[in-house]
Amino acid sequence: MDYRFSDKVLALKPNAIREILKSASDPGVISLSAGNPAPDAFPIEAIREISERILRENPIGVLQYGVSEGYNPLRDTLKEYLKKKHGIGGDDEELIIVSGAQQVMDIAAKTFLNEGDVLICEAPSFVGALNTFRSYNAELVGVTVEPDGMNMEELEKVLDENPRAKMIYTIPNFQNPSGVTMSLEKRKKLYELAKAHGVMIIEDNPYGDLRYYGEDVPAIKTFDTEGIVIYSGSFSKVVSPGIRAGFMMAPKAAMAKMIICKQGQDVHTTMWSQMICNEFMTKYDYEGHLDYLRKLYTVKADLCMELLDKYVVPHGIKYNKIQGGLFIWCDLPEGADMLDFCKKLTERKVCVVPGNAFLTDSSLPCNSFRINFSTPTDEQLTKGIIEIGKLAKEIIK
Amino acid sequence: MDYRFSDKVLALKPNAIREILKSASDPGVISLSAGNPAPDAFPIEAIREISERILRENPIGVLQYGVSEGYNPLRDTLKEYLKKKHGIGGDDEELIIVSGAQQVMDIAAKTFLNEGDVLICEAPSFVGALNTFRSYNAELVGVTVEPDGMNMEELEKVLDENPRAKMIYTIPNFQNPSGVTMSLEKRKKLYELAKAHGVMIIEDNPYGDLRYYGEDVPAIKTFDTEGIVIYSGSFSKVVSPGIRAGFMMAPKAAMAKMIICKQGQDVHTTMWSQMICNEFMTKYDYEGHLDYLRKLYTVKADLCMELLDKYVVPHGIKYNKIQGGLFIWCDLPEGADMLDFCKKLTERKVCVVPGNAFLTDSSLPCNSFRINFSTPTDEQLTKGIIEIGKLAKEIIK
Numbered sequence: 001m002d003y004r005f006s007d008k009v010l011a012l013k014p015n016a017i018r019e020i021l022k023s024a025s026d027p028g029v030i031s032l033s034a035g036n037p038a039p040d041a042f043p044i045e046a047i048r049e050i051s052e053r054i055l056r057e058n059p060i061g062v063l064q065y066g067v068s069e070g071y072n073p074l075r076d077t078l079k080e081y082l083k084k085k086h087g088i089g090g091d092d093e094e095l096i097i098v099s100g101a102q103q104v105m106d107i108a109a110k111t112f113l114n115e116g117d118v119l120i121c122e123a124p125s126f127v128g129a130l131n132t133f134r135s136y137n138a139e140l141v142g143v144t145v146e147p148d149g150m151n152m153e154e155l156e157k158v159l160d161e162n163p164r165a166k167m168i169y170t171i172p173n174f175q176n177p178s179g180v181t182m183s184l185e186k187r188k189k190l191y192e193l194a195k196a197h198g199v200m201i202i203e204d205n206p207y208g209d210l211r212y213y214g215e216d217v218p219a220i221k222t223f224d225t226e227g228i229v230i231y232s233g234s235f236s237k238v239v240s241p242g243i244r245a246g247f248m249m250a251p252k253a254a255m256a257k258m259i260i261c262k263q264g265q266d267v268h269t270t271m272w273s274q275m276i277c278n279e280f281m282t283k284y285d286y287e288g289h290l291d292y293l294r295k296l297y298t299v300k301a302d303l304c305m306e307l308l309d310k311y312v313v314p315h316g317i318k319y320n321k322i323q324g325g326l327f328i329w330c331d332l333p334e335g336a337d338m339l340d341f342c343k344k345l346t347e348r349k350v351c352v353v354p355g356n357a358f359l360t361d362s363s364l365p366c367n368s369f370r371i372n373f374s375t376p377t378d379e380q381l382t383k384g385i386i387e388i389g390k391l392a393k394e395i396i397k
Numbered sequence: 398m399d400y401r402f403s404d405k406v407l408a409l410k411p412n413a414i415r416e417i418l419k420s421a422s423d424p425g426v427i428s429l430s431a432g433n434p435a436p437d438a439f440p441i442e443a444i445r446e447i448s449e450r451i452l453r454e455n456p457i458g459v460l461q462y463g464v465s466e467g468y469n470p471l472r473d474t475l476k477e478y479l480k481k482k483h484g485i486g487g488d489d490e491e492l493i494i495v496s497g498a499q500q501v502m503d504i505a506a507k508t509f510l511n512e513g514d515v516l517i518c519e520a521p522s523f524v525g526a527l528n529t530f531r532s533y534n535a536e537l538v539g540v541t542v543e544p545d546g547m548n549m550e551e552l553e554k555v556l557d558e559n560p561r562a563k564m565i566y567t568i569p570n571f572q573n574p575s576g577v578t579m580s581l582e583k584r585k586k587l588y589e590l591a592k593a594h595g596v597m598i599i600e601d602n603p604y605g606d607l608r609y610y611g612e613d614v615p616a617i618k619t620f621d622t623e624g625i626v627i628y629s630g631s632f633s634k635v636v637s638p639g640i641r642a643g644f645m646m647a648p649k650a651a652m653a654k655m656i657i658c659k660q661g662q663d664v665h666t667t668m669w670s671q672m673i674c675n676e677f678m679t680k681y682d683y684e685g686h687l688d689y690l691r692k693l694y695t696v697k698a699d700l701c702m703e704l705l706d707k708y709v710v711p712h713g714i715k716y717n718k719i720q721g722g723l724f725i726w727c728d729l730p731e732g733a734d735m736l737d738f739c740k741k742l743t744e745r746k747v748c749v750v751p752g753n754a755f756l757t758d759s760s761l762p763c764n765s766f767r768i769n770f771s772t773p774t775d776e777q778l779t780k781g782i783i784e785i786g787k788l789a790k791e792i793i794k
Contacts (some may be wrong), residue, residue, distance in 0.1 A: 001648070002626045004563060004595070007509045009654045036462055044456040051448050060443045063637035065433050097643075099496055099663040106662045115512075132661035135507065166401060191712070198401070228400045239459035242668035244496075251398065257406045263505045264529035266496040270667040271639035271652045 005119060007115060008137045015131055026349075030384040032371040033351040035176065035326055036119075040296060041374070042240055043280065043289055050279040051272070054294075062271050068263040070247070071274035072098025077281050078233075078247050088221045094255040099269045101206055101234035101246035105132040107261045108167070108202050108230050111254070114140045118165040120158055122150055124329075124358030124368070126176045127161060129131045129169060129204065139164070140360035145175065147320050149182030152189045161195045170181035172205040173219060174325025177358045181323050191223045199228070200254075206234040206246075209290050211324035212298040227251030236256050237326070238290060243273035260357050295376060297326070303330060304373035304381055311389030316396040325372040329355070330388075333368045336396055342369055345390055350384045398480070405534045411415060412528055427781040430748040432573065432723055437693060439637055440677065440686055447676040448669070459668050465660040467494025467644070468671035474678050475630075475644050483605075485618045487630060491652040495659060496666045498603055498631035500642035504629050504658045505599050508651070510535045515562040517555055517596075519547055521726075521755030521765070525574045526566060526601065530532040537563070537757035542572065542695075544717050546579030549586045556594045560637040561750060564597045571722025572605040574755045574767035578720050581614050584599070588620045593648040596653075603631040603643075606687050608721035622649030629676070632674050634723070635687060640670035694723070694771060701725060701770035701778060708786030713793045723771040726752070727785075729764045733793055739766055741788055747781045 025031075044064075054062050069075065079095050082088040089095070098104055102117055105128075113119060115137035121130065123142025133140060141158050144151045159165055168190065172182040182190070194201050202218045221231040227250075234246040248260060280286060285287065301322060308319055308328070318335045330352075332338050342354045355368035371388075422428075423536040466472065476492050479485040485494070494502055502525075512518060512534035516717050518527065520539025530537060538555050541548045546569065556562055565587065569579040579587070591598050600617045624647075631643035647655060659665075676681060698719060703727070705716055713730040727749075729735050740749045752765035768785075770778055 001595075001650075002510065003597075003651050003654075005654055006507065006509055006514075009508050009658065012654060012657045013652075015660065016656060018646045039457050039461070042456065044452070044459045045459070048449075048452045050457070051452060052445075054444045055441070055448055059439065060436050061639075061640045063439045063441070063444070064436070099667075102660075102664045103662060109404065111406050112403055115404075117403075128661075128664070130656070135658055135661045157511075198398075200400075233424065236462075241462045242458075242460045244663055244665070244667045253398075254400050256411075256535070257400075257409060259400055259411045260411060260528070261406065261532055263412065263499075263534045264525075265500060265662055266641055267499045267525070267638075268641070270496075270641045270670055272669055273667055296720075308435070378399075 001323060002209055004132050005243065006174065008135055009133060012135055014195060015127060028353055029349045030272050030376060030377060030380045031351045032381070032384050034372055034375040036375045037237055037241065038296060038374050041293055043284070046280055046284050047240070047276055050276050054272070054275045054279065062275060066268045068259055068268045068269045071271060071278060074274050074278035077278050081281065082249065086219055086222065090217055092227060092251055093249050094252045095247055095249045095272055096255065096262065096383070097269050097338060098248055099246040099266055100236060100241070101204060101232045102128055102132065103262070103265065104204070104230065104232035104246065104248045105129045107258045109133050109136045110261050111257045112166050112200055116164065118154065118162040119167045119169055120165055121169040121360065122171065122175060122178070123360060124355055125169065126171060126204070127358050130360065134171070142360040145178045145180050147180060149180060149186040150190065152186055152193070155190065156193055159193055160198065163195065165197065165199050168194055168203060169202045169204065170220070171204045174210065174322060176325065177327050178213070178329045179320060179322040179325055179327050181217065187220045188223060191220050191296035194228055195226050200340045201229045202232060203229055204232045206237050207325040210294060210297055210326070212294055212301055214323045221249065225354070227254070230254070238279060238293060239280060243270070243276060245269060245277050247275040249296045259277070298366065300373045300378070300381070303378060304385070305372070307382060307385040311386050312392055315389055316391050326372055328371050330369055330371060333396060334367065335369060338367050338369060341391065341395065344395070348387050348391065350387045353397070405532055409532055412524060426746045426748055427773060427777045427783050428748045429773060429778070430750045431769055431772040433772045434634055434638065434699070435771050438690055440681070443681050444637070444673055444678055447673050451669070451672045451676065457694055459672060463665045463668050465656055465665045467666060468696060469667060469677060471671045471675035474675050478678065479646065483616055483619065485616055486646060487647055488644050489624060491649045492644055492646045492664050493652065493656060493659065494671055495645055496639040496663055497633060497638070498601060498629045499525055499529065499627045500659070500662065501601070501627065501629040501643065502599065503662070504655045505602055506530050506533045506535060507658050508654045509563050513561065515559040516564045516566055517552065517560055517562055518566040518757065519568065519572060520565065520757060521574050521752055523601070524566060524755050527757065530566070532541045536656065542575045542577050543729060544577060546583040547570070547587065547619060549582045549583055549590070553585065553590055556590055556596065562594065562596050565591055566599045566601065567617070568601045569614070570602055571607065571719060573722065574724050574750070574752070575726045576717060576719040576722055576724050578614065582638040584614065585620060586616050591625055592623050598626045599629060600626055603634050604722040606635050607691060607694055607723070609691055611720045616639060624651070627651070635690060637676060640667070640673060642666060642670040642674050655690065658742045680732060697770045697775070697778070700775055701768070701782070704779060704782040708783050709789055709794045711787035712786055712791050725768050725770065727766055730793060733764060735766060736765050738788065738792065741792070742785065745784050745788065747784045
């Protein structure tokens, strides 16, 4: 059969990182290429208790159909939490539960993008989101990420030049893959530019609670007087990714369409996952758990940066210090062959992600690679970074 | 903000049944409008045991990211089960786990349908699937359902007249909403017509294990020498809908694109749900559970049909006996005002679903309504059907 695929999916290719992760799953390989939470990060004991309790006290609630908008107690808990902690939310806003933040990208793209419409993103950006936007045949236009976030002159130019621009996708906190946090000034500027151009913003904030240094910067959603920001949150990095639970907040008029899309995709999010999150947020020390995670990852982030400073930076590779999140972005010196560098690293059984995987077009020039410090053990991290340093010493002039 | 929605979602409206279900959620109302499993249908004790065990023995497996294709042990279990029980599967086929069968409809539509492409479905058909197809701006063309399945002359005509026809969507067993089971001859004819026209088939089989009378009819997928059938199965009606787990089998070349779409929607299906299903299928008496469900629902189906024969049929409403599934389709006599009938029933606190909700265009003429017998108690079912009979007696000439 010669399949007549839709135009949307014709050019789709498997996620490049997944292919890398396949070779990284060899037990002899040190993987700095994943984005998984540390095995120590899961509140296993609490989840065991909650699961036992909800299946004893309310099994039908766990097992029967739920509503597409999500488990109402969790929706209420999150609305209150976002309001109190982040100053997000209001009478014109609606919050629904989704099956992981990935679903926010899919639903938002479907609701707002016609094929050929332009989505503006950071360059580099999260490849999982980019692939979703690609699957709706959106045209992706990247804007350079600087140490304080997107280059705003470039963003303005891109908006001016692309009348079909419909959305801006941004990860303002500890961006994946660059590790960059957008400054307050740039967040305000981005909002003003989007408003002036009648463009929606997807504010993706999966790592916001994982800040190790410095002060929180207000979410773009806190400026959203016009109702143009879709705010996306996730339980993947703070409770568990395997449960597939996240949430989105958007103006009611936009959410009405998005709920229909959500319903068409999976009817509703797994009830067990939603109930686990609600019980954990309301009956356990959720803030204490976040503190624990921050401590756990601060140690790992510190170790990673110390190792980089000691073994890698002296041989010509640069990186920016991070304030949070799970990733560090390393730049090879100009003229170095990044793909060859990553390939040689893999031959030495250390996996990182070549930076071009995070670009709107992976054939664009890129001299960077991404490393993750949350998944490897301290020993693996140490060995891996020493190996990066050795290779840099050998081949970088 | 004047939202510039995509063309796909501009005309989308909330699922009409959901609106009805909202009024049906009033505790004083007898709802014959749902499609939920009976509360007695859930294997609660087994799920409690399994959940406790997997969270004790393999908590990281439950909580960490999984792969998009699904939990491999469950994929293997299902491949073996489908092969052995239904003669489905082969070397060119791939099976993946999805977040309920609803996701199959979304992924298949996205992978094969451009906006304006034609999807052919039964008239009436499952509104949840139709809404998903609508959300990709497909043109829906309905083919009349007869007591042995789609009218094949009409299907051939529709295929001939619609060069943009890309897919046929069918529920061959105990169809929702008509209750009809497609004959073997028609299944073969449908396959031959699809093959001759180069059109894909989505075979949606959520109720296949719930046969109360007669012999199983082979799945269309068993004829699929050409690789044109996407087979969709679900745990919603046989284990639990709240866990959101289903599966799809399709030729590898088509599945490659569909896996990317699945990944873009929710990365993977909740690990807990997948592990529950695998443990339940492999370590418990799964066939015994299916027998139990069939007995449970046979009693309810029998009661429902007896009540209809006694209280409703004498007043001019007809229905076709069902062989399985959860729904019975009732036809008012010609000239009766179906919408008015359903409205009056609601005023008397009995909810059914007006049949036009299941048509490709709900403004098309329709004289039928759907009743469900799995969700109400026997007492509710009896009261509800007696009330339908009373109303029929009063207003049908």
